[in-house]
Amino acid sequence: MKNLVQQIATTCPKACVGIITNPVNTTVAIAAEVLKKAGVYDKNKLFGVTTLDIIRSNTFVAELKGKLPTDVEVPVIGGHSGVTILPLLSQIPGVSFTEQEWLT
Secondary structure, three states: OHHHHHHHHHHHHOEEEOOOOHHHHHHHHHHHHHHHHOOOOOOOOOOOEEEEHHHHHHHHHHHHHOOOOOHHHOEEEEEEOOOOOOHHHOOOOOOOOOOOHHHH
């Protein structure tokens, strides 16, 4: 990973870089340090991609509520690991949960 980011810094220093490699939280930080060392770091051009977390959350809620995953938009915040990811279930537009669903 480090070598790849060094090549990006050398070859295309103004590139937008999306990190998908797990653990995204750590890998983005490593990439940022490599880009800083090369003098080309731009916080607006380096980002972690966690779309899979959103798709999973949408799918789980859709299955529970009898909807299509494309009809559910679960906001997800935090990191990409199981410990730091947080789907905001109380903020899903048009979806509410019973007390029993909250407990399970």
